[in-house]
Amino acid sequence: MDNYDNMELLRFTTAGSVDDGKSTLIGRLLYDSKSIFEDQYDAVRESSERRGEEGVNLALLTDGLKAEREQGITIDVAYRYFSTPKRKFIIADTPGHIQYTRNMVTGASTANVALILIDARRGVLEQTRRHAFIASLLQIPHLVVCINKMDLVDYSEETYEKIKQDFEEFSYKLNVNDVHFIPISALKGDNVVTKSENTPWYDGSTLLYYLENVHIGSDHNFIDCRFPVQYVVRPNSDDYHDYRGYAGRIAGGIFKKGDDVMLLPSGFTSKIKKIDTFDGEVDEAYPPMSVTLLLEDDLDLSRGDMIVRENNQPEVEQDLEIMVCWFADRPLQPRGKYAVLHTTKEVRCIVKEIRYKLDINTLHRNEEDKTIGMNDIARVVIRTTKPLYYDAYRKNRITGSVIFVDEGTNETVGAGMII
Amino acid sequence: MSYHLNHLKELESESIFIMREVAAQFERPVLMFSGGKDSILMVHLARKAFYPANIPFPLLHVDTGHNFPETIEYRDKLVEETGARLIVGSVQEAIDSGAIVEEKGYNASRNYLQTHVLLEELEKGKFDAALGGARRDEEKARAKERFFSHRDEFGQWDPKNQRPELWNLFNGKKNYGEHFRIFPISNWTELDVWMYLAMEGVELPSLYFAHERPVFAREGTLLADCEYIHKRPEEEAAVETRMVRCRTIGDMTCTGVWESEAKTIEDIIKEVSIARKTERGGRTDDKRSETAMEDRKKQGYF
Numbered sequence: 001m002d003n004y005d006n007m008e009l010l011r012f013t014t015a016g017s018v019d020d021g022k023s024t025l026i027g028r029l030l031y032d033s034k035s036i037f038e039d040q041y042d043a044v045r046e047s048s049e050r051r052g053e054e055g056v057n058l059a060l061l062t063d064g065l066k067a068e069r070e071q072g073i074t075i076d077v078a079y080r081y082f083s084t085p086k087r088k089f090i091i092a093d094t095p096g097h098i099q100y101t102r103n104m105v106t107g108a109s110t111a112n113v114a115l116i117l118i119d120a121r122r123g124v125l126e127q128t129r130r131h132a133f134i135a136s137l138l139q140i141p142h143l144v145v146c147i148n149k150m151d152l153v154d155y156s157e158e159t160y161e162k163i164k165q166d167f168e169e170f171s172y173k174l175n176v177n178d179v180h181f182i183p184i185s186a187l188k189g190d191n192v193v194t195k196s197e198n199t200p201w202y203d204g205s206t207l208l209y210y211l212e213n214v215h216i217g218s219d220h221n222f223i224d225c226r227f228p229v230q231y232v233v234r235p236n237s238d239d240y241h242d243y244r245g246y247a248g249r250i251a252g253g254i255f256k257k258g259d260d261v262m263l264l265p266s267g268f269t270s271k272i273k274k275i276d277t278f279d280g281e282v283d284e285a286y287p288p289m290s291v292t293l294l295l296e297d298d299l300d301l302s303r304g305d306m307i308v309r310e311n312n313q314p315e316v317e318q319d320l321e322i323m324v325c326w327f328a329d330r331p332l333q334p335r336g337k338y339a340v341l342h343t344t345k346e347v348r349c350i351v352k353e354i355r356y357k358l359d360i361n362t363l364h365r366n367e368e369d370k371t372i373g374m375n376d377i378a379r380v381v382i383r384t385t386k387p388l389y390y391d392a393y394r395k396n397r398i399t400g401s402v403i404f405v406d407e408g409t410n411e412t413v414g415a416g417m418i419i
Numbered sequence: 420m421s422y423h424l425n426h427l428k429e430l431e432s433e434s435i436f437i438m439r440e441v442a443a444q445f446e447r448p449v450l451m452f453s454g455g456k457d458s459i460l461m462v463h464l465a466r467k468a469f470y471p472a473n474i475p476f477p478l479l480h481v482d483t484g485h486n487f488p489e490t491i492e493y494r495d496k497l498v499e500e501t502g503a504r505l506i507v508g509s510v511q512e513a514i515d516s517g518a519i520v521e522e523k524g525y526n527a528s529r530n531y532l533q534t535h536v537l538l539e540e541l542e543k544g545k546f547d548a549a550l551g552g553a554r555r556d557e558e559k560a561r562a563k564e565r566f567f568s569h570r571d572e573f574g575q576w577d578p579k580n581q582r583p584e585l586w587n588l589f590n591g592k593k594n595y596g597e598h599f600r601i602f603p604i605s606n607w608t609e610l611d612v613w614m615y616l617a618m619e620g621v622e623l624p625s626l627y628f629a630h631e632r633p634v635f636a637r638e639g640t641l642l643a644d645c646e647y648i649h650k651r652p653e654e655e656a657a658v659e660t661r662m663v664r665c666r667t668i669g670d671m672t673c674t675g676v677w678e679s680e681a682k683t684i685e686d687i688i689k690e691v692s693i694a695r696k697t698e699r700g701g702r703t704d705d706k707r708s709e710t711a712m713e714d715r716k717k718q719g720y721f
C-alpha cells in the first residue's frame with residue numbers, strides 16, 4: 001500500500017470485431033488480478049445460469065446496459081478500473097460493431113495503449129485494419145495485438161505466425177512505432193495474467209506484465225509551453241481584491257515562476273508572477289497539472305486565449321488541414337458550417353474543401369467519391385472565423401485536436417486531427 | 420525533479436479541469452450534495468478548482484426526511500465552513516403536497532421519490548448543469564456514463580445515443596430546457612477516493628467509522644434500526660447492537676451497514692483494499708432488479 005502514492009495511471013483501449021471476446025478478456029483481467037468483488041461475480045454467475053450458459057460469462061461484467069445483455073454485444077464505451085501494485089488502469093472497452101466505431105475513436109483519444117483483438121480462427125478482418133488504422137491516426141503510442149481464442153486453434157504456432165505476418169503486412173504502412181503480439185485465450189486465461197503452458201513456443205511476456213511495464217513517461221509534450229486559459233478566477237472578496245488568476249490545465253511544456261511569457265492573440269508579453277494552487281504556490285507546472293497562473297502585468301486575457309513562450313509559439317492560422325473522422329448519420333456537408341471546439345476555444349468554421357476520403361482497408365486516397373458519412377475518414381480544409389493557436393496533432397494531442405459540433409442538433413459530429 | 424504526477428494527483432487535475440469547464444460553459448450549475456464521501460470529495464475539489472474564490476455554484480441536497488442525523492449535522496457544518504449556498508429539496512414536502520405517493524410495505528423506500536424532487540428543484544432553479552459525484556466503478560450502468568451527460572427536457576438519459584467524448588474537449592451545447600449531468604470524478608475508484616481523502620486530511624462524517632449501533636439483517640444486508648423502516652416481527656426480535664460502519668451513505672431505509680472495526684481513515688483503506696464485496700453491495704435500492712440503476716437513471720435519477 002505504500003506503493004499507492006507512486007502508482008502511475010495507464011489508460012488503454014480495447015478494440016476488436018464482434019465476438020472477438022473483448023469483454024471476456026477484460027473480465028479475465030479483472031478476475032485474475034482479483035479486481036472483481038464477490039458480489040459482482042455472484043451476480044454474473046446467477047445471470048449466466050439464468051441464461052442457461054455454460055460456465056460464468058465474464059462478458060456480463062462489462063456489458064452493463066439492458067440491451068447489451070439481451071443481445072450479448074457491447075454497444076457503448078464502458079469504462080473499467082483495476083490496479084496492481086504498480087499501476088492503476090483505466091480501460092475504455094469499445095464496441096467492434098461498424099456502426100459504433102466512433103466509440104473506438106473516443107476511447108483511443110486519451111489512451112496510452114491500444115489493445116487490438118483478433119479471433120485466431122478468423123484472422124485479420126476489415127475491422128482489425130480499421131482499428132489499427134484508428135490507433136495510428138489517433139497516435140496511440142503503443143499497440144498490443146492479442147491473438148485470441150488460441151484454445152480453439154489448438155494453440156497452433158503456425159496460425160499465430162500467419163496472423164502476425166498478415167497484420168504486419170498491413171501495419172508497416174501505418175504510423176505506429178511500437179507493436180507487440182501476444183497469443184492468448186481470454187476464456188481459458190492463457191498468457192493474460194499468467195504464462196501459459198499451452199504455448200511453449202511463445203517466449204514473450206503476458207498481457208498484464210506488458211501493461212504494467214510499458215514505458216509511458218514520455219507520452220506528454222514537455223517541450224513546447226502551451227497554457228490555454230480555461231477560466232478567469234476573480235474573487236470578489238476583500239482579502240483578494242486585486243486577484244486575477246488564469247486557471248487552466250497545462251497542455252504542453254514546463255512553466256516556471258518568473259518565466260517570460262507571451263499572450264495570444266494580443267502578442268503582449270509579461271512574466272509569471274505566481275503559479276497558484278489551493279495547496280499553495282508551486283515553482284513549476286507541467287502537463288497534465290491544473291493550476292492558476294498570475295501575471296506581473298494587468299493585461300486583457302480570457303477563456304480561449306493562450307499563454308506561450310515568445311521563442312516557441314504555436315501555429316496561428318485560420319485555414320487548417322485536418323484529418324476528420326465523421327460520427328453523424330448526416331454526411332459532412334461541403335461548404336457546411338460547424339462549431340469547432342479546440343482547447344478552451346470555440347469558433348465556427350466552413351468546410352472549404354474535401355481533399356479525399358481514405359479507404360482504410362487499402363489506405364487508398366479516393367478523390368472521386370467525396371461523400372463523407374458515418375465512420376468515414378477524410379482529409380479536409382476548413383476556414384475558421386478566428387485564428388486557432390495550434391500544434392500539429394503528432395506534436396501535441398491536446399493543442400492539435402478539434403471536435404465538430406452541428407449547430408442545429410448540438411451533437412458532436414466529428415473529430416479532427418490537425419495536420 | 421521528475422515531471423510526473425502520481426495517479427491521485429492526475430485524477431485530481433482531471434476533476435478540477437471538468438469543474439472549471441462547467442463554470443465556464445454553463446450559466447447556472449449546481450452541485451448535487453448527498454453528504455456521502457463522494458460528494459464531500461466533490462466539494463473539496465470544487466474549492467480547489469476556484470481557489471481563492473468561493474465555489475461559484477450552490478449545493479443542492481435532496482432531503483428524503485430519512486437521513487442519518489449525522490449527515491445533516493455534517494452538511495450544515497460544511498456549508499458554514501465553505502460559505503457555499505445550500506438549497507434543500509424536501510421529499511417530505513412533496514409527499515405532503517400530494518405530488519408523489521409514499522411506497523408501502525416492508526421494503527418501502529424514498530429512494531425512487533428523490534428523482535421527482537431532484538427534477539423539480541432543477542427546474543425551479545433553472546439549473547442547466549447538475550454536478551454529481553457518481554463514479555463509473557460503482558455500478559454497471561454508471562460505467563457507461565460520460566463526464567458531460569446530456570439530459571432531455573424530461574431529464575431522461577438515453578444511454579444508446581450518447582455524445583462521444585474525445586481528448587479533453589467537452590461539448591456542453593444544448594437546447595433551452597435541457598440540462599446536463601456532470602460527473603467530474605467518473606474515473607475514481609472507491610479506493611482512490613479514500614486514499615485521496617486521507618492524503619488531503621479531509622474531515623468525514625462519523626458514520627464512516629466503526630461505531631456501535633442497533634442493527635438487524637434483511638436479505639443478507641445489515642440495516643440500521645430506525646423508525647423509518649417497517650420491520651417484520653422476526654426482524655424486530657433480531658435487533659442487536661453491533662460494531663458497524665457505512666461504506667456508502669444514503670437514505671437510512673436503503674443503506675446497509677457493515678461490521679467493521681475501522682476507527683481511522685487508514686483502517687478504512689486497509690479494509691477497502693482487501694474487501695471482497697462492492698460498496699453498493701449493501702444498497703437494497705440496487706437489488707430490486709438486475710438493471711435497477713439503469714432504469715432509474717433513464718428516468719432522471721442521479
